[in-house]
Each structure stands twice: as C-alpha cells, then as structure tokens.
Amino acid sequence: MISRISFFLLFSFTATFAQQPIRKSIETSTRAIRRDVPLTNSIRRALDAGTRDFSGKPGPNYWQLETDFTINASLDPATHTITGSEKITIRNNSKDDLKTLALRLDHNIFRADVPRGSSTPAETTEGMIVTSIKIAGKQVDLKATPAPRNEAPKLAVLNLNRTVATLILDEPIKAGTTAELEIQWHTKLPGGTNGRGHRMTQRFDSKLFQPTQWFPRLAKYDDLRGWETSPYLGPAEFYNNFGRFDVRITVPGGWIVSGTGVLQNPNEVLTETTRQRLSTILNSDEEITLVGEAEPRTAAGEKLTWHFVADKVNDFAWATAENFIWKATRANIPEKGYVPIYMVYLPERAKYFEHAGKITRHAMEYYSKLWAPYPFPQLTLQDGPSAGMEYPMVINSNQGAADHETAHQWWPMMLGTNETRYGWMDEGFNQYMNILSDADAEGKPYNLDGLGQSYGNMSGEESEAPLMWSANDAGSGYGYQTYLKTPLMLSMLGGIVGDEAVINAMKAYTKTWSYKHPSPWDYMFFMNNQLGQDLEWFWYYWLWTTESVNGSIKEVKTTKGKTTVTVHQAGGMPSPVVLKVEFEAEGPALKKMDNAKMIDAHTAIVTWPVSVWFGGSRTFDAPLTFGERKIKKITLDPHGRFPDKDVKDNVWPRE
Numbered sequence: 001m002i003s004r005i006s007f008f009l010l011f012s013f014t015a016t017f018a019q020q021p022i023r024k025s026i027e028t029s030t031r032a033i034r035r036d037v038p039l040t041n042s043i044r045r046a047l048d049a050g051t052r053d054f055s056g057k058p059g060p061n062y063w064q065l066e067t068d069f070t071i072n073a074s075l076d077p078a079t080h081t082i083t084g085s086e087k088i089t090i091r092n093n094s095k096d097d098l099k100t101l102a103l104r105l106d107h108n109i110f111r112a113d114v115p116r117g118s119s120t121p122a123e124t125t126e127g128m129i130v131t132s133i134k135i136a137g138k139q140v141d142l143k144a145t146p147a148p149r150n151e152a153p154k155l156a157v158l159n160l161n162r163t164v165a166t167l168i169l170d171e172p173i174k175a176g177t178t179a180e181l182e183i184q185w186h187t188k189l190p191g192g193t194n195g196r197g198h199r200m201t202q203r204f205d206s207k208l209f210q211p212t213q214w215f216p217r218l219a220k221y222d223d224l225r226g227w228e229t230s231p232y233l234g235p236a237e238f239y240n241n242f243g244r245f246d247v248r249i250t251v252p253g254g255w256i257v258s259g260t261g262v263l264q265n266p267n268e269v270l271t272e273t274t275r276q277r278l279s280t281i282l283n284s285d286e287e288i289t290l291v292g293e294a295e296p297r298t299a300a301g302e303k304l305t306w307h308f309v310a311d312k313v314n315d316f317a318w319a320t321a322e323n324f325i326w327k328a329t330r331a332n333i334p335e336k337g338y339v340p341i342y343m344v345y346l347p348e349r350a351k352y353f354e355h356a357g358k359i360t361r362h363a364m365e366y367y368s369k370l371w372a373p374y375p376f377p378q379l380t381l382q383d384g385p386s387a388g389m390e391y392p393m394v395i396n397s398n399q400g401a402a403d404h405e406t407a408h409q410w411w412p413m414m415l416g417t418n419e420t421r422y423g424w425m426d427e428g429f430n431q432y433m434n435i436l437s438d439a440d441a442e443g444k445p446y447n448l449d450g451l452g453q454s455y456g457n458m459s460g461e462e463s464e465a466p467l468m469w470s471a472n473d474a475g476s477g478y479g480y481q482t483y484l485k486t487p488l489m490l491s492m493l494g495g496i497v498g499d500e501a502v503i504n505a506m507k508a509y510t511k512t513w514s515y516k517h518p519s520p521w522d523y524m525f526f527m528n529n530q531l532g533q534d535l536e537w538f539w540y541y542w543l544w545t546t547e548s549v550n551g552s553i554k555e556v557k558t559t560k561g562k563t564t565v566t567v568h569q570a571g572g573m574p575s576p577v578v579l580k581v582e583f584e585a586e587g588p589a590l591k592k593m594d595n596a597k598m599i600d601a602h603t604a605i606v607t608w609p610v611s612v613w614f615g616g617s618r619t620f621d622a623p624l625t626f627g628e629r630k631i632k633k634i635t636l637d638p639h640g641r642f643p644d645k646d647v648k649d650n651v652w653p654r655e
Contacts, residue, residue, distance in 0.1 A: 030616045033574050035537045038544060042224040043521045049095075051223040052519065056526025057512055064517055065221045066091040067243040073215070074250040075320065077206045083186040088218055089243075090179045097172035099153070102219035102227040103165040105130070107187045109232055114162060118478070119234025122195030122202075122385075125188040128216065130160050132184040135169060163232035164219065183216045191385075197234050201385035208321035208346060210384030210396060215316075220418070222517060230420045235482075236472040237426070239418040240314035242515055247308045251320050253301040256291060258326075258344045258380045259318030260393045261310030269304045271296050274326075281328045282338040287357050291326040293347045310376075310392060312515055314416055317391035319382035323347060329357040331364040333374045339364075345383035345398070352398035356381055359399050359441075363406035366437050370503065371510040375414050379406065403441075407433050415510065416517045423471035423478075424543075425520065428486025429506075435487060436503075448499055452492035453640035453647065455485065459548035459571070467543045468520065488643070489542040495641025496538070496576055496610075497531050505530035537574065537610065547572035548643035553636050553652045554619065563624040565634060565652070573643060574613040577622055579606045580638035587629035596626075605638070 039047075046052040050061035068091070073084035092098055108114055108127035133140040135155070144156040146168050159165045173179045189209055195201030203209045213232075220228040220239045228239050249257050257269075266275050277290050291297050298304055310316065324344040332338055341360050345353045360381060368374045376393045381402065389396040390408035397405040407430045411417055417425040439446035458464060458480065465474040465481045467489075474481045494502050509518075509526050518526075524539045541547050550571035557564045567577050581604045583590065590598075596606040604626070612620045624631070636650040644650065 027570050027618075029618065031572060031618060032616060033537060033614050034540050035534075035614065037521070037524060037536045037540050039521070043519060046223045046519075049223060052522060054525050055529055056509075056522050056524070058516060058522075061095075062516070063093045063095065063223065065093060065218075065241050067218050067241040069215075069243065069245045069247070069316070071215060071245070071247045071316070072250075073248070075209060077209070077252065077322075079188070080191060080203060080206065080209075081186055081188045082211060082214060084215055085184045086182070086215060088181040088183070090173060090181060090218060091243075092173050092175060092177055092179070094221065094223070095175050096226070097174050098221070099169055099172045100227070101135075101167040101169065101173075101181065102221070102229055103167060103183075104213075104217040104219050104232065105160065105163055105165055106213035106217075106232045108161060108163045109234060110188075110190050111161065115231060115233060117233035117235050117472075118476075119197030119200050120195060121200045122190040122192040125190055127161065128185060128187045130165075130183060130185045130216065132182070133157060133167065134180075134182040135167065136171070136179050138170075140167065164229050166229075181218070185216055187214065189214075195385065198386050198389050200234070204321075204346075204385060207323070208319070208384055210319045210382060210386055212317050212386065212389060212391065212396070213315075217315075220517075224519060228418065228420065230470070230472050233472055235478050236423060237419040238315065238412050238416075239420050239517075240416065242312055242314050242416060245308070245310045245313060245316045247310075247316055247318075248305050249308070249318060249320070250303055250305045252322070253299075253304050254297045255304075255320050255322050256297060256324040256326055256344060257306040257318060257320045258324075258342060258382055258394070259306075259308050260313060260316040260391055261308030262377055264307040264309055265305075269299050269306050271299060278328070281340045282330050285329060285361070287327050287329045289325070289327050290342075291324070293323070293325055297323075313376075313392035314413065315391050317382075317389075317394045317396070319344060319384055319394075319396070321346060321383075324383070325350065327353070327357070329361060331361045331374070331379075333364065333368050335373045336368075339374065339376075340378045342378065342380040344380065349383055349398070352387075352400065353381070353383070354399065356397075356399035356402050359402040360395075360406055362441050363403045363437060364409075366440050367407055367410060367433060370433060370436065371410050371507055372414070372514065374409060375514070376409065379409065403437055404430060404434050407437070410510065414515065415513045416515070418517070418519070420472050421470045422468070422520055423474075423482030424467045424486045425518070425523065427483045428467075428489075431483050432487040432490050446499075448487075448491040448494055448641075450491075450640035451488045452495060452642055453637060453644050455488040455492075455643035456548045456550060456571075456645040458485075459546055459643055459645070461546070464546050466546055485542075492542070492575070492641050492643070493527075493535075493538065495578070495637075495639060496535075497533065501531055541573040545572065548645065549573050549575045550644055550646070551575065551577075551636050551642060552646070552649035553634060556631075556634060556652045558631070561625070561628045563626075563631060565622040565624060567620045567622055567636060569613065569618055571643070574610050575637075575642040576610045577608040577612060577620060578637055578639070578641075579622060579624075580604075580633075580635040581606060581624060581626070581631060582633040582635075583626070584630045584632050588627055590629055591625060591627040593625055 068089040111127040189202040191203040388401040395405035555566040
C-alpha cells in the first residue's frame with residue numbers, strides 16, 4: 001500500500017520529470033569525454049603504500065611473495081591416480097603478518113558439487129583429496145572448526161572440497177619471515193571423450209597422462225588485494241607466485257616423463273644411447289630422435305623416479321606415456337645462445353608434430369628479439385588431450401598452436417599477470433604478438449591496418465564484457481574479451497603513436513616487469529610515460545567501456561582555396577582525425593600544411609589530435625589549406641585504425 005506522502009512525492013517527481021526535454025534521437029548532440037582512468041581501492045592502496053607508482057614502474061616499496069616447492073609424486077596408471085607429498089617454503093616478503101593461507105586446489109573442479117564456468121570435465125572425480133597438512137611442523141586437524149571470534153585463533157582449514165581453501169593459523173607468519181607448509185594428497189586424472197575446455201581431460205585411457213594444475217598450490221598474495229581467492233571456474237587461468245620447484249615423479253619403467261625444469265638424473269632414467277644423443281642436440285638445426293618407436297625407452301627398472309628442478313618459475317606441468325617418441329632440435333636465443341626444444345608425442349600422432357620444431361624455433365627466436373631473450377633453459381612440446389595450454393618451459397601443444405603457446409613463455413610465465421581478472425594482459429597481448437610473428441614467418445611486413453576499425457562491428461553487443469571486467473566472470477563473451485579485443489586496441493594505439501613506438505614501449509615494459517606482477521594500471525602508466533603522451537582517455541574507453549568511434553565525413557565545402565571537411569563522431573569513444581587527401585594530378589602547386597605528410601606527389605595524410613573533441617562537440621571542421629589544386633577524394637581513417645561500424649560514410653565523394 002502506498003502512503004499519501006509517498007504518493008505526493010511520486011506525483012511531484014513525475015510532474016517534474018515530465019517538464020524535462022525528452023530524448024527523441026538515438027544520438028546525443030554532445031558528449032562528455034572522460035580523460036582519466038578509474039582508480040579502484042586496490043590500486044589506490046598500492047599507490048599510497050609506494051608498492052606501485054604513477055611512472056608505471058614498481059614502486060620503491062614493491063614486494064612479492066615467493067614459494068619454493070619440493071614435491072614427490074607417484075603415478076598409478078591403473079587407477080589414473082597421482083599420490084603426492086609436498087613442502088612449500090613460504091617467503092613472506094610482504095609488510096603483513098599472514099594470519100591465513102589461501103590454497104588453490106584446482107582439481108576440485110572435477111567434483112560434482114563445485115561451481116564452474118563453461119568448461120565440462122571429461123569425468124567426475126573426487127577432486128583433490130588432501131590427507132594431511134602441517135604448518136611450521138604442527139599438524140592441522142582437517143576436521144577442526146575455527147575458534148569463535150572472541151577466542152584465540154586455532155589451526156583449522158575450510159573448504160577443502162572447493163577450488164580455494166583457507167588455512168587459519170594459530171600463529172601468524174610474520175612479515176619478512178619464512179614458514180614451511182607440508183601437504184599430502186592424491187587426485188585422479190579425468191579421462192574420456194566428454195571433456196570440453198582446456199585442462200578438462202588429462203589422459204588418453206591409461207597410456208598417456210598430461211597432468212596440469214595437479215598439486216595443491218599457495219594462492220597469490222599481493223599488495224593490491226591480499227589473497228587472490230577467485231574460484232577456479234575452468235576458462236580463466238593463472239596468477240601464481242614465483243619460486244623454485246624441485247620435483248620427483250615416479251612412473252613405471254619404460255615410461256618417458258617430460259616437464260617443467262631440467263632433468264637432474266639422466267644417468268638413472270635414460271639409456272646410454274639416449275644420453276649420447278642428448279649431447280648432440282645443440283650442434284645443428286636438424287631434428288634428433290632421442291627415443292624412437294622400436295628401441296629401449298628408458299633405463300631398466302620396474303619403477304623409475306624422474307627428478308626435475310626449475311628456478312624462478314610460477315608453476316610446474318608434466319606429461320608421461322608408455323610409448324612416447326622423443327625428439328629434439330634447438331633455437332638460437334639472442335644474448336644466450338642455443339637452447340634445446342623437445343617434443344614428446346604418440347607414434348600415431350606424428351603428423352601433428354612434423355613442423356612443430358620449426359614453428360617453435362621461429363617463435364622462440366622471434367619473440368626473443370621482439371620483447372626479451374627467452375628466459376628458460378629449454379622448452380618442451382607435450383602431446384595429449386589438451387592441445388593448447390602453456391606452463392613454464394612446457395607447452396601442451398602440437399604444431400597447430402605452437403606459436404601461440406610459445407608466446408606465453410613471456411606472459412604470464414615471465415611477467416606474472418593476473419589472468420583470473422585481466423586475461424587481456426596475457427591472451428590479448430599474445431594474440432597481438434602472434435600477428436607480428438605470423439607475418440615474420442611468411443617473410444613479409446606485419447600489417448595491423450583495419451583491426452582497430454573492425455571493433456566497430458562488435459561494439460555495443462550486450463554479451464561483451466569490458467576488458468577490465470573480471471575475466472573469470474566474463475561469461476559467453478570470455479573468448480572475445482580475453483583473446484580478440486586487445487590486438488584491436490593496440491592497432492588503434494599504433495594508429496595514434498605508430499606501431500614501432502608501441503612495440504618499443506612494450507619491449508621496455510617487458511624488461512621492467514620481468515619476474516614481477518604488473519597490474520593494468522602499471523601497464524597503462526608505463527605506456528603513457530614511455531610514449532610521452534597522456535593516453536588515459538584511450539585506456540578508459542578501450543578497457544572500461546565497449547564504446548566505438550563511428551566516424552564519418554558529413555560535408556565538404558571549398559571556398560577560395562580552403563576546403564573544410566566536417567567530420568562527425570557518433571560513438572562515445574573519441575579518436576584523432578586522420579584524413580587521406582588525394583589531389584588531381586594537374587593544377588597549382590600544393591601549399592604546405594604543418595599537420596600534413598605527403599606520401600606521394602598527389603596524396604597527403606593530414607592529422608588533428610584527439611583533443612579537438614575534448615570540448616564536447618560531435619563535429620569538427622577540419623581545414624585543408626593546400627591551395628587551389630582540386631581534391632579528387634578524401635578518406636577518413638584511411639588505415640582503418642579507429643572503431644567504426646559503417647565505413648561507407650568515411651569517403652568523399654560518396655562511392
């Protein structure tokens with residue numbers, strides 16, 4: 001029931017609203033241009049604390065947690081189960097006393113009772129079964145309930161049946177100190193034909209196993225939000241601490257194991273023939289067969305333990321099979337020399353690896369020149385049901401995705417971005433660099449023209465989440481948001497400052513943030529400073545909105561040697577005004593314009609900065625003062641860099 005007062009207020013509001021002008025057009029006559037980026041609470045805290053900086057470089061007080069893993073794992077092919085024990089050395093380099101620890105138990109996504117996104121596990125399992133936890137030598141009662149708030153904290157663990165568990169400590173891990181966490185566990189690797197999505201199928205029957213995100217990990221703790229507790233839903237991927245991995249994996253004799261890290265005990269697990277062949281890998285670009293189909297595969301023994309060590313990495317993945325073919329070649333890395341490329345695959349799938357070594361070599365060498373030298377001592381391509389996934393020193397890929405997955409060794413394996421939230425900083429940058437690499441592999445210059453403009457065809461779709469919307473929650477638009485939009489954004493940026501300037505700035509960004517954890521704000525501020533421009537308006541519209549430019553030429557008038565081109569922008573995103581002006585071959589000499597560049601004797605590119613729109617008008621009269629020579633054609637955004645749904649109205653006279 002509505003009260004008399006409420007009714008009066010409602011009537012007054014309705015009457016007042018009715019007196020306002022009613023919008024009758026799709027397009028407003030003016031627009032407000034936002035020229036700064038939002039600063040959320042997390043980045044404000046970091047800026048205030050001095051861990052981040054408006055320069056885009058790590059602040060003077062920057063820190064990051066480190067985690068060193070010692071893992072012993074054993075695979076039982078008959079039960080498809082890995083049983084493991086691990087010790088995590090936690091180096092609390094933060095300024096905080098850690099009262100809780102967040103554990104990532106990704107294999108719980110295979111349980112029937114957990115939330116998940118669009119991924120479908122190949123089979124339902126019991127997930128990650130944790131059987132023991134010790135912290136600083138003290139045993140945790142896995143069934144204990146937390147102490148009431150008004151009592152002293154006691155050791156307890158919550159949500160061991162979820163992808164993120166919380167360990168409540170009775171004594172905090174003090175800032176600047178080290179603690180040891182010990183966990184025992186087992187998990188079944190899902191297999192079958194029903195898996196949909198990466199990492200959802202981790203074996204071929206009982207003959208090949210491709211474990212990923214397979215062991216309990218400490219979640220990321222950073223200066224922005226503390227513990228990253230976003231659940232693992234399937235599509236979104238990493239945000240891990242850097243550290244050292246010392247891993248021993250026991251499998252049946254005859255099974256070859258590949259993985260992150262350098263093999264420490266070749267004399268114990270490899271035949272003398274294989275060891276001799278290994279010593280020749282770096283001698284030429286030829287592919288070397290280390291273990292062929294019809295020869296002894298490993299050293300003798302019913303079971304063998306393979307020992308790997310990897311320094312300064314943020315994860316560990318491996319694969320094993322009873323009949324892997326093992327081949328190798330090399331890549332020549334600037335400032336480093338030759339490093340080996342390994343390939344392990346099933347004999348019946350050899351056709352998928354015919355060109356894998358060559359493609360991977362090109363990717364490693366090209367990206368080393370583009371951004372920074374390949375950071376690790378080797379790279380391995382692992383066959384299996386997930387044919388497009390990346391881990392440090394390891395790509396679960398054949399030749400089909402070899403270039404793309406190799407590129408991930410730079411991000412997130414070298415620059416530890418938060419893929420759970422900001423997938424565009426990983427997959428999006430990757431898609432951009434793949435375009436450059438593909439062109440180089442074909443021996444031709446890269447071409448980013450048209451990419452930025454093409455976003456106009458997507459802009460405005462309700463299924464598209466903005467890039468700064470958490471990738472973990474992007475829904476059906478995840479693929480476009482995470483992978484496809486970023487190259488379009490960088491195409492437009494190249495249209496403003498030049499593609500080479502973008503590449504050089506990102507090279508410097510790579511060097512500055514190697515083995516650290518940059519946020520989107522760090523990237524934006526760094527690029528602004530490196531490019532020498534305030535581009536916050538650009539970042540705002542591309543990252544926080546789904547707006548486009550939608551430019552057009554409305555009118556062209558010529559009077560006494562001066563031509564005025566009326567340019568209109570119907571979208572919310574502004575852009576510089578770039579006109580390609582083509583003149584008749586004959587006529588008076590062309591006068592010079594300061595903002596014009598002649599690309600041949602009869603064609604000029606004329607540019608006005610984005611600031612011409614900052615006053616709020618949707619139209620700009622662009623003056624052309626070349627003199628009396630007749631203009632044959634004018635094209636707005638001739639390189640196709642600015643998002644535009646309808647490009648037919650970008651040309652005068654109309655075609």
